[in-house]
Amino acid sequence: MSDPPVLSVEDLTVTIGTRRGPARAVAGVDWSVRAGETLALVGESGSGKSMSVLAATGLAPRAARVAGRVHLLGTELTALSPDRRRRMRGRHVGFVFQDPMTSLNPVLTVGRQIGEAAEEHLGLTRRAARDRAVELLDLVGIPSAAGRVDAYPHQLSGGMRQRVVIAMALVCEPDLLIADEPTTALDVTTQAQIVELVADLQRRLGTAVVWITHDLGVVAGTADAVAVMYGGRIVEQGPVDAVFARPAHPYTVALLAARPEPGAGGGDLATIPGSPPSPLDLPAGCAFWPRCPVRGDARCAHELPPLVPVSVDHHARTFYRPPREDA
Amino acid sequence: MGRFVIRRLLQSGVVLLGVTLVVFLLLQLVPGDPVRVALGTRFDPQTYEALRARAGLDRPLVVQYLSYVGNALTGDLGVSFRSGRPVTSIVLERLPATLSLAVTAVVFATLVAFPLGVLSALRSGSPLDHAARVFSQFGVSVPDFWMGIMFILLFAGVLGWLPPSGYVALTDDPLGWASHVVLPAVTVGLVTASILTRFIRSAVLEVLSEDYVRTAEAKGLRTRVVVLRHVLRNALIPVVTVVAVQLASLLGGVIVIEVLFAWPGVGRLTYDAVQARDYPVLQGAVLLVAALFLLINLLVDVLYARLDPRITVR
Amino acid sequence: MSGAGQSAVRRALSALRHDPLAVTGSVVLVLLIVVGVAGSWLAPSGVNEVDVDRMLQPPSWSHPFGTDELGRDVLSRVLIAARVSLQVGAVSVGIALAVGVPLGLLSGYYRGWLDNILMRCMDVLFAFPVLLLAVAIVAVLGPGLLTAMIAIGVVYTPIFARVTRAGVLSVREQVFVRAAVSVGASDLRIMRRHVLPNIAAPLIVQTSLSLAFAILSEAALSFLGLGVQPPDPAWGRMLYDGRGFVTEAWWLGVFPGAAIFLTVLAFNLVGDALRDVLDPRQLTVSEARRSTG
Numbered sequence: 045m046s047d048p049p050v051l052s053v054e055d056l057t058v059t060i061g062t063r064r065g066p067a068r069a070v071a072g073v074d075w076s077v078r079a080g081e082t083l084a085l086v087g088e089s090g091s092g093k094s095m096s097v098l099a100a101t102g103l104a105p106r107a108a109r110v111a112g113r114v115h116l117l118g119t120e121l122t123a124l125s126p127d128r129r130r131r132m133r134g135r136h137v138g139f140v141f142q143d144p145m146t147s148l149n150p151v152l153t154v155g156r157q158i159g160e161a162a163e164e165h166l167g168l169t170r171r172a173a174r175d176r177a178v179e180l181l182d183l184v185g186i187p188s189a190a191g192r193v194d195a196y197p198h199q200l201s202g203g204m205r206q207r208v209v210i211a212m213a214l215v216c217e218p219d220l221l222i223a224d225e226p227t228t229a230l231d232v233t234t235q236a237q238i239v240e241l242v243a244d245l246q247r248r249l250g251t252a253v254v255w256i257t258h259d260l261g262v263v264a265g266t267a268d269a270v271a272v273m274y275g276g277r278i279v280e281q282g283p284v285d286a287v288f289a290r291p292a293h294p295y296t297v298a299l300l301a302a303r304p305e306p307g308a309g310g311g312d313l314a315t316i317p318g319s320p321p322s323p324l325d326l327p328a329g330c331a332f333w334p335r336c337p338v339r340g341d342a343r344c345a346h347e348l349p350p351l352v353p354v355s356v357d358h359h360a361r362t363f364y365r366p367p368r369e370d371a
Numbered sequence: 372m373g374r375f376v377i378r379r380l381l382q383s384g385v386v387l388l389g390v391t392l393v394v395f396l397l398l399q400l401v402p403g404d405p406v407r408v409a410l411g412t413r414f415d416p417q418t419y420e421a422l423r424a425r426a427g428l429d430r431p432l433v434v435q436y437l438s439y440v441g442n443a444l445t446g447d448l449g450v451s452f453r454s455g456r457p458v459t460s461i462v463l464e465r466l467p468a469t470l471s472l473a474v475t476a477v478v479f480a481t482l483v484a485f486p487l488g489v490l491s492a493l494r495s496g497s498p499l500d501h502a503a504r505v506f507s508q509f510g511v512s513v514p515d516f517w518m519g520i521m522f523i524l525l526f527a528g529v530l531g532w533l534p535p536s537g538y539v540a541l542t543d544d545p546l547g548w549a550s551h552v553v554l555p556a557v558t559v560g561l562v563t564a565s566i567l568t569r570f571i572r573s574a575v576l577e578v579l580s581e582d583y584v585r586t587a588e589a590k591g592l593r594t595r596v597v598v599l600r601h602v603l604r605n606a607l608i609p610v611v612t613v614v615a616v617q618l619a620s621l622l623g624g625v626i627v628i629e630v631l632f633a634w635p636g637v638g639r640l641t642y643d644a645v646q647a648r649d650y651p652v653l654q655g656a657v658l659l660v661a662a663l664f665l666l667i668n669l670l671v672d673v674l675y676a677r678l679d680p681r682i683t684v685r
Numbered sequence: 686m687s688g689a690g691q692s693a694v695r696r697a698l699s700a701l702r703h704d705p706l707a708v709t710g711s712v713v714l715v716l717l718i719v720v721g722v723a724g725s726w727l728a729p730s731g732v733n734e735v736d737v738d739r740m741l742q743p744p745s746w747s748h749p750f751g752t753d754e755l756g757r758d759v760l761s762r763v764l765i766a767a768r769v770s771l772q773v774g775a776v777s778v779g780i781a782l783a784v785g786v787p788l789g790l791l792s793g794y795y796r797g798w799l800d801n802i803l804m805r806c807m808d809v810l811f812a813f814p815v816l817l818l819a820v821a822i823v824a825v826l827g828p829g830l831l832t833a834m835i836a837i838g839v840v841y842t843p844i845f846a847r848v849t850r851a852g853v854l855s856v857r858e859q860v861f862v863r864a865a866v867s868v869g870a871s872d873l874r875i876m877r878r879h880v881l882p883n884i885a886a887p888l889i890v891q892t893s894l895s896l897a898f899a900i901l902s903e904a905a906l907s908f909l910g911l912g913v914q915p916p917d918p919a920w921g922r923m924l925y926d927g928r929g930f931v932t933e934a935w936w937l938g939v940f941p942g943a944a945i946f947l948t949v950l951a952f953n954l955v956g957d958a959l960r961d962v963l964d965p966r967q968l969t970v971s972e973a974r975r976s977t978g
Binding site: 382385386387389390392393397398400401402508509511512513514516517518520521523524527528535620622626627630631638641642644645646648650653657660661664665 | 805806808809810812813814815816817818820821822823824825826827897901904905908909910911921924928931932935938939941942943945946949950953954957
């Protein structure tokens with residue numbers, strides 16, 4: 045129909061060899077994101093949301109085995125040599141990680157860290173890269189950018205550092221920005237600023253964004269589509285309005301109910317009793333079954349429910365009609 | 372930065388004062404009269420009285436200590452009970468031999484340990500990594516003087532390639548010096564290398580697990596750039612310190628190797644002073660070595676502050 | 686919470702069982718202790734049986750490790766000397782523990798000026814290379830087994846003081862210690878019941894690694910003639926006496942040194958395995974300070 049996706053992932057699985065046997069971190073996942081669109085990948089830690097993205101872009105740990113198809117701008121990534129894949133990163137995909145305190149190198153100036161991807165991928169000289177870094181610092185809203193370009197990370201506040209990380213990710217004007225819980229480590233006011241900054245940059249640059257988060261509240265205002273992950277699989281996906289208005293999977297329902305009041309902070313998913321399944325030992329049936337308050341079908345315990353359409357573009361992995369649909 | 376250096380300087384000064392106290396008290400620990408013990412069978416009343424007076428042993432302890440420190444500050448560490456020569460010049464004469472051995476050993480050790488430690492961390496779990504770990508376990512467990520004896524046995528005895536022991540000054544005959552320094556330097560260096568290998572490996576492994584290394588990989592930098600610019604630059608900061616500390620401890624610590632290879636350095640001097648019960652020389656050697664050790668550590672801390680931008684703000 | 690010490694020991698033991706290197710090290714240690722205790726019965730001949738007709742004999746069936754320059758059986762001397770090494774290691778590390786741990790406890794628990802003074806004293810001891818300080822102490826006290834043990838004990842004391850202090854500092858602020866303080870438990874009781882058990886792990890690791898270094902130091906001292914006095918055998922001394930003959934009689938150099946190496950290796954293997962389980966992030970001070978003799 046419309047333009048092809050920037051990044052699409054089909055039947056992606058990630059298996060990590062551990063001392064206690066193989067762990068299914070990602071157990072078959074499909075999603076895609078188009079230019080200018082924001083996809084929110086939502087789930088608890090260990091649900092495979094980060095791993096699916098890292099694996100798709102070649103950043104999975106060495107012990108991980110990755111299978112499936114990943115297309116970035118029409119190129120099949122899993123078939124590429126590690127070096128070719130490396131050249132796509134930074135150039136076409138930018139990354140923003142969780143903790144700006146640890147994701148910046150303490151002994152290099154922020155300007156150098158922003159500019160080095162431009163040196164690598166765009167062939168800029170070190171000087172030109174530094175000038176480019178000043179532009180980027182300005183773009184992400186750091187005041188007196190020219191004066192900050194030679195600062196070391198420890199000289200900046202947490203919010204400033206996350207802006208620097210975003211500048212780093214955008215220096216080559218990538219087609220896709222991957223934001224892995226970029227606001228979790230920040231205080232509430234700064235969180236809102238960073239969310240707003242990314243949304244604003246996306247509008248101006250037309251970048252596609254994959255926003256990984258455990259907090260549905262963060263993405264409600266900015267995401268176009270949402271994919272909820274649990275136990276290495278997508279349990280529900282669709283346009284953000286549809287999923288929020290008519291959640292079809294009990295897990296999504298629980299997540300929405302557990303959402304903290306805006307500004308309240310703290311207590312995120314603690315209200316769902318039980319703990320997520322171990323990737324070493326995924327249940328045969330629905331992974332959420334042990335914690336599920338509904339258990340609406342006898343097959344749930346030992347048969348994996350298929351991803352079925354709920355409405356246009358809206359799918360959920362259940363055997364039964366959503367419990368709250370008529371409510 | 373300036374404040375940091377001044378604070379460290381003051382700290383080192385206090386510790387150095389403590390060191391002089393320990394060194395001074397060493398003589399008090401000698402059971403009986405140290406001069407009488409030192410003279411032994413060569414005892415004659417005149418020399419005895421002269422030495423006692425020169426060492427100031429008839430004065431109260433506090434006065435003795437204060438004058439010891441005062442004299443030490445002016446470079447006077449007393450005179451040898453044996454030769455009557457000034458201790459300071461006796462010890463300083465031996466410094467070049469020790470220095471040339473220690474530096475050669477540390478350079479050798481670094482050349483071995485650096486590639487080994489870095490590669491074994493980058494390829495952790497590989498056969499090379501296992502070999503490196505066997506090597507470092509071997510090195511921290513083997514008595515260095517035993518390894519030295521084995522080297523003498525092999526390279527001087529069986530193969531006859533190198534002299535078994537002895538010393539030629541570097542300034543007199545560089546080639547002769549080189550042929551004599553190889554065995555002791557390799558012996559000391561292998562032990563040092565094993566310590567360094569282990570340290571470098573774990574320093575690099577620790578940095579490899581840092582988030583900013585993943586950030587660098589996410590930028591699509593070449594592996595070479597990630598390793599050189601992001602991993603090594605951070606991992607090397609503590610490594611520099613450990614290399615310098617190794618050098619510092621070698622400057623005073625190679626007693627056994629210097630004895631084994633008849634290398635006339637400070638360690639050998641210490642040994643000879645112990646044998647001859649020449650306590651002032653023993654004190655002087657120990658004091659000088661400890662002072663050097665403190666000095667090098669001070670320099671390392673300053674260097675550290677220059678290498679790690681985070682320290683400047685403290 | 687006082688079970689933490691016991692659980693550290695239990696974890697250590699179970700971990701040792703699963704690590705082949707640690708098992709090897711432990712087996713060697715058990716054998717060594719047997720030899721140390723029963724060396725004089727195991728030895729084929731007396732330790733000082735001089736036989737001038739059989740000087741410098743190469744290894745044979747009657748003398749598996751050969752004979753030395755006085756015709757003494759090297760195997761017997763190596764076996765009997767095991768006791769000295771183990772004894773010096775155990776006693777000197779015992780001294781270091783007995784002095785260092787209380788100092789570290791006081792320092793870390795009370796902080797303030799006491800901490801300052803004690804730690805500066807430890808800094809002073811740290812300023813001397815290990816072996817040099819040991820040599821100097823033995824030199825003034827007079828060479829011998831006892832002084833060697835004291836000297837090595839003194840040299841390793843600061844390490845235990847520092848490890849203990851670091852442990853106390855991190856435990857002190859934990860909830861259960863503050864709770865004990867708030868209900869008015871005495872300082873001594875808090876240290877014994879709450880603090881000490883919780884710093885057992887680093888201390889166990891440090892003890893086992895220090896045993897290795899202490900035995901190396903003893904060997905170096907006795908190589909310098911400052912340890913056990915002749916005619917009693919010690920591995921280091923045997924190497925020193927034999928060093929002039931090694932080119933003709935390699936067995937004089939090989940066997941005593943191999944005995945030191947195996948002993949130290951065994952302690953190191955066990956110590957490393959313990960550290961991996963109990964205290965993976967501890968920087969072993971002694972390792973960085975292992976000065977070459």
